[in-house]
Amino acid sequence: MTTYVPNQWYVAGFDYEIGRKPLARTLCGEEVVLYRKLDGTPVAMHDACPHRLLPLSMGMLEGDDLRCRYHGMMFDAGGRCVDMPTQDGVVRNFQVKKVYPVVERYRFIWIWIGEAEKADAALVPDLWPCEREGWTFDGGAYHVKADYRLMIDNLMDLTHETHVHPGTIGQPEILGSPIETNSEGDRVFVRRWMKGIDAPPFWRYALKKPGKVDRWQICEFIPPSAVIIDVGVAPEGTGAPEGDRSQGVNGYVIDVLTPETETTAWYFWGMARNFDLADQGFTARFKQQQGGVFMEDVEILEAQQKRIDANPDMKLRVFNIDAGGARARAVIERMIAAEKAAGDAAPTLAAE
Amino acid sequence: MTTYVPNQWYVAGFDYEIGRKPLARTLCGEEVVLYRKLDGTPVAMHDACPHRLLPLSMGMLEGDDLRCRYHGMMFDAGGRCVDMPTQDGVVRNFQVKKVYPVVERYRFIWIWIGEAEKADAALVPDLWPCEREGWTFDGGAYHVKADYRLMIDNLMDLTHETHVHPGTIGQPEILGSPIETNSEGDRVFVRRWMKGIDAPPFWRYALKKPGKVDRWQICEFIPPSAVIIDVGVAPEGTGAPEGDRSQGVNGYVIDVLTPETETTAWYFWGMARNFDLADQGFTARFKQQQGGVFMEDVEILEAQQKRIDANPDMKLRVFNIDAGGARARAVIERMIAAEKAAGDAAPTLAAE
C-alpha cells in the first residue's frame, strides 16, 4: 500500500470492539487478529497460523494464548508457539510472522504497522477531547469502500452538508459563510463562523436557551488520518467568536480513518461533549442519528470511488472549498516521502 | 472498445426512459448521464462531476441545469459550470469532460459517441416502421450480458426459434423452409417464406380469417446495429409472396442493440403493426409475452458468452443458417476499419 504512512499509529478498533473473542481486521493492507489478554492488554498479530495458514482469528483463547482451530498450535501474545500437539516439545523459532505494537488510548486501540522498534506511545495522535475531565465520549466503527483520503476530504469541507445531508445536518447558512483555511505545522485548520443565525434543532436542544446564536465549525486535521471537528453554538454576541464560549455549548466530533486497502477504509467516529453528561439517551440517540447521516456520506464516497477507478486520467480538482483536504493530503504525502527517503519503506511480510 | 463503430448513432434509451430524473447508463464503454430539459430536449454528458468525480446522475435538476449532489457544482446542458458554491464566480473552462450529441427519433433517444462534429441527424438508421402513418409502435429495453453481435447473429437467424422457443414462437415449419440471404449495400437481408401452412396462434388471432396461410419472416440488418424483422401472414395463394399483402396482416419487429461493454449490451425491442390499432391490450399482452421469449434468448446468449470467454482459441463457425449474421458482422468490421483508416479512432476520454 502506498497511500498511508507506515511508521504511525492507526486505530485498529474502538475499545469495546476488541475483547476475548479474537477479531479479524485488515488494516493498512495487512491481515490482523486482535484480542485482549486476561488483564485487558490488547494484542495484535498476523492473522495466519504459521503452520498451515488458517486465520488465527478462527481460533480459541486459552488464558493469554491463542490456539489455532485446525491443528491446535498455540501461540502466546508475543507470537511464539508454546504448544504443538503430537510434537515432542516446540519447534525452534516457530512463531507468528509478525506481532504488532498496540496501545490503548482515547478509547481506541492503536496499531503500529511499520517498524516495531520505532513505535512510541508518545506519538499517538493527540485526540485530547476524548479524555478530558468533565466530558464524555462515545462513538462507533464503520466500513466504507473508498480511499480513506476521500473521507478526509469530506470531513475537511463541511460545505458538502448542504447537498449531501439536506434532511439532517445540512443548513443553508453553511454555504453563506466563508471559510478560513490555515496550517500550523502538520495540522490543518478550516474555520467557519455563522453569526446571528437560528440554531438547528440539535443545538437548540443542547443550548436550552432561546434567541439567535453564533455557530462554529472548526475542522482540524491531525496526521496521519484524524480530523477533530470543534462544533457548538453560543447566544449571539456573547463573545464566542472572540474566544469566550462560557455561555454556549460545545462538542468535538472525532473522526479517525484507517486504510484497509488502497480503496477501502475503516472509519471510527465519535463525539465528545460537555453537556447533558448524565443523559445516556443523548448518546444513544445521537449515535443512531449519526449512523443515518454517515450512510449518506458512504453512498457519495463509494460512488465517487467507482468513478475515480473508471477514470484514471481525471484528476480531483482543488477549489476554495477543497483547500483543507488538499493541505491534509499534502501533509500525508510529505510524511510518506520522508519515510521513503529515510529508507523506511512500507514494510512487507518478508518470506521466511 | 473495439467492437463498435464510433461515428454512428446508437440508441441510448426508449423515449419514455429518459425524463426529468437523471439516468445513468454505460453506452459503448462510456459512462453517460441522460436527462431532458424542461422543453423535452434530451441531454447526454459524461457521468462524472469534473470536480470530484461524483456521478452527476446522482444530482438534482434545476431547470435545464444539473447540480452535483456532493458540493453543489451546477452544469448547464452544454456541460459548462454555471454555479460553484462558495467560489467567487465560476472557474474558467470548468466543464464536464464530454457532452454527447443526441437526437430523438423513432421513439428512441440516439447518442453519438464519436467525434461530435460529425454527428448528423440525417445519419440516424432508417427505422421507418416506427413512424409510419396508420401504424402503431411500442416496446421495451433489456440488458444482456453478452457481446451485442451475438444478439445480431441471433436475430439474423430465426432457425433458433425452433429449439430456443419451442413453447412460444417456435414452429417446425421454420426448419423446413429454406432461407435466402443477400446484401444491398450495407444492408443484409435473410428471407424465409413458409407457404400453405397453418398460422400459429398469434397470427391466427391477428388475421381473423380461417384457412392455410403464407407466412413470411424477412430480417433486415441496418448498420451499425439494428435489425428490422418484417413478419406476417396472408391467406394462402392471395399473392403475398409475389408482393400483394393486401389480404394479410403485417408487423415489423424492431431490434436495436447498443454495446455497453465488449461483452454486455442494451437491447431495445419493439413492434410496429397496422392491425388492431385501438386494442391497447394487444400491445400490453404482446410486451408481456415477448419479455418471456426474450428471457429464453438471454439464457442462451449469456451461456454462450461465458463459453466464448473460456475458449478464446475456438472460433464461431459459419454455416448456411449463419450467413446473415456473418454478413452483418462483416459490415460492422468494414465500418470500423474504414473509420480507423480515416484516422477516426474510437474516442477516448483524453486527460485534461
Next chain:
Amino acid sequence: MTTYVPNQWYVAGFDYEIGRKPLARTLCGEEVVLYRKLDGTPVAMHDACPHRLLPLSMGMLEGDDLRCRYHGMMFDAGGRCVDMPTQDGVVRNFQVKKVYPVVERYRFIWIWIGEAEKADAALVPDLWPCEREGWTFDGGAYHVKADYRLMIDNLMDLTHETHVHPGTIGQPEILGSPIETNSEGDRVFVRRWMKGIDAPPFWRYALKKPGKVDRWQICEFIPPSAVIIDVGVAPEGTGAPEGDRSQGVNGYVIDVLTPETETTAWYFWGMARNFDLADQGFTARFKQQQGGVFMEDVEILEAQQKRIDANPDMKLRVFNIDAGGARARAVIERMIAAEKAAGDAAPTLAAE
C-alpha cells in the same frame, strides 16, 4: 492446471449423479458435459457446441445423441455431428472438440483428462472396499473452494478432528496416540491405534458390546487423489492390533478428490461397512451426520485457501502430524514431473 496428473483417472461423479439429464461439471480445469446412453454407458465430452459454443449441457438427449439447444446441431456419443438443421447433410469433420474416456467402477464414473490413447480401465485406483462381497457402500458429492491437496492433507492427518470436530467425531484420545507414517511404493499410510479406550457413541452403537475397546484409524493415500480410511473398534485385547479383527466392527471411509480449478475441488465421500447391512436408516443417518462434519472441514479449508492466496510468500510447514500429507503431495509431484519428462504435458484444448 499444474496441480494434477493428466494421465490418470479422476472421479467425475457418483453413479447416481450422472443420468439422462446432461450434467455440466468442470473437472481438472476442463468444462465437461456428462450423460448416460440408453444402455447406461456414461459419456463425457467438451461442454461447448463447436458451432456457436453454447454449453451442450443445456441441450436435449435424443436416444444416445445430444442436440444443442441453440441451433439444433446434434452429436453422437463419440462427439461427431450427426444432424445439422437446414444444412444439406453434415459438414465433414464437424465434431465436439474433445471426447473423454470414461469408465464406471466402484459406484463412481471416472474420467481421463489426458491423452485418450493412454486411458486404461485397469489403471482405475483400487478402491476395493466399495465393491466387496458382504459389504455395502454409499456416499455423496461436495464442492469445496480449496486446492484439492489441502483436503488430502486434512484426510491424512486426523489429528485435526480434535479441534475442527470437537462436537462430533473429535476425541481427546486421538491427540494422545502416536501415529506411524510409512510408504509402500506410491501408497502412503498413516496408522493410529488407540488401545483400551471408551468407544465413541458411533462405534459403541455399531459394536453392540460393552467394555473398553481398541480403536484404529489407518489412512491410506492412493494416487492420484484418493484416501481410504480404515476405521473400527474391537473389544480390548481381542487381537485387533495384531491382525485379528474378528470380534470387532470395521468400516472404510472412501474419499476421492477431483480438482475443479487450481483452488477449487470436487470431493466425493462415502463409507463402506460390513455391519448393520440391512439397516437402510444407518446409511441415511450417517450421510446426514457426515454432511455436518464435512461443513466444519469446508469452513477450515476455504479460510485456509484465502490466506494462502493472500500470502504467496509463506510456505506450508511440515511437522510430524503432516508427514502423511507431505508424502502424498510428494507422490503427486513426482507423477506430474514424470509425465512432463515423458513429454506428456497437461493437455490443452488446442486451436482448431
